[in-house]
Amino acid sequence: MKKLSSELENIGLDEKESRVYAALLELGSSTALAIARHTGVKRPTVYYCIDVLKKKGLVYEEMLGLKKRFAPAHPDQFDAIIDDQKRKFASLLPRLTALYHLRGDSSLIKYFEGVQGAIGMHELTLKELQSGDPYYVIAHNPNWDNLAPGWIDDFVTRRAKRKLDTRILYPDSAFARRAKETAAAYNQKVKIVTSMPTESVVVICPQRYVTHGFESPIRGVSIENKSIVETQLGIFRMLWDALPEN
Numbered sequence: 001m002k003k004l005s006s007e008l009e010n011i012g013l014d015e016k017e018s019r020v021y022a023a024l025l026e027l028g029s030s031t032a033l034a035i036a037r038h039t040g041v042k043r044p045t046v047y048y049c050i051d052v053l054k055k056k057g058l059v060y061e062e063m064l065g066l067k068k069r070f071a072p073a074h075p076d077q078f079d080a081i082i083d084d085q086k087r088k089f090a091s092l093l094p095r096l097t098a099l100y101h102l103r104g105d106s107s108l109i110k111y112f113e114g115v116q117g118a119i120g121m122h123e124l125t126l127k128e129l130q131s132g133d134p135y136y137v138i139a140h141n142p143n144w145d146n147l148a149p150g151w152i153d154d155f156v157t158r159r160a161k162r163k164l165d166t167r168i169l170y171p172d173s174a175f176a177r178r179a180k181e182t183a184a185a186y187n188q189k190v191k192i193v194t195s196m197p198t199e200s201v202v203v204i205c206p207q208r209y210v211t212h213g214f215e216s217p218i219r220g221v222s223i224e225n226k227s228i229v230e231t232q233l234g235i236f237r238m239l240w241d242a243l244p245e246n
Helices: 002-009 015-027 032-039 043-055 077-101 114-128 151-161 174-181 226-242
Strands: 059-064 067-072 108-113 134-139 165-171 188-193 201-204 209-212 219-224
Touching: 002 015, 015 032, 015 043, 015 059, 015 067, 032 043, 032 067, 043 059, 108 114, 114 151, 114 209, 114 219, 134 226, 165 174, 165 226, 174 188, 201 226, 209 226, 219 226
Parallel strands: 134 165, 165 188
Antiparallel strands: 059 067, 108 219, 134 201, 201 209, 209 219
16 A cells, blocks of 8 residues: 555645545445555544545545445546646646746856757747747758658648748758748748858757757757847847848
């Protein structure tokens, strides 16, 4: 029962609630005294735990003659508890996110490595963006199909649904020209430059400035500093405006 109780603690019950519910699963319909003897939890605490578990829909009462007994609800009730926790977290997330972004002029530099490290940084960046936010990219012909087959197509599709102000600069190539032809379908704008002195990718958005290469071992950096990010956004806009529409 000890192992089961520990596992129940991982899904929303405290230590004593877990012991009481696990005991009921083993004993079936029982009195508070029987539960207390089985668990070693004091009887007043058993009653308290039962009240909490009843509110969560995990325990119900039975009357056998004049005796009150308690029985466990089916464990699939945890689905409802977890769904409720998700709803509560979803309502709380905007406030947490607002606090996260109220860090003022604080600076943070993050280093990441490997394909999964780079993908994780791109996914984090996309997750934090709101509709209309700038998402500016300077990229050599990306090599994602070899590094993570299927990921980039899925990412670009999800990015399009966010309705961002996505602008991409590519060096001239067959890939870049195809990207420009299909840009509208992915809610993005593409401009082509004759050459580019790097084979890395740069992503600039309100939260951070991210850059990494594609050669193994992949290494990159994310700079989260308001002044630096705003400067880079401004430089990109000036560069963009200075380029022809091709």
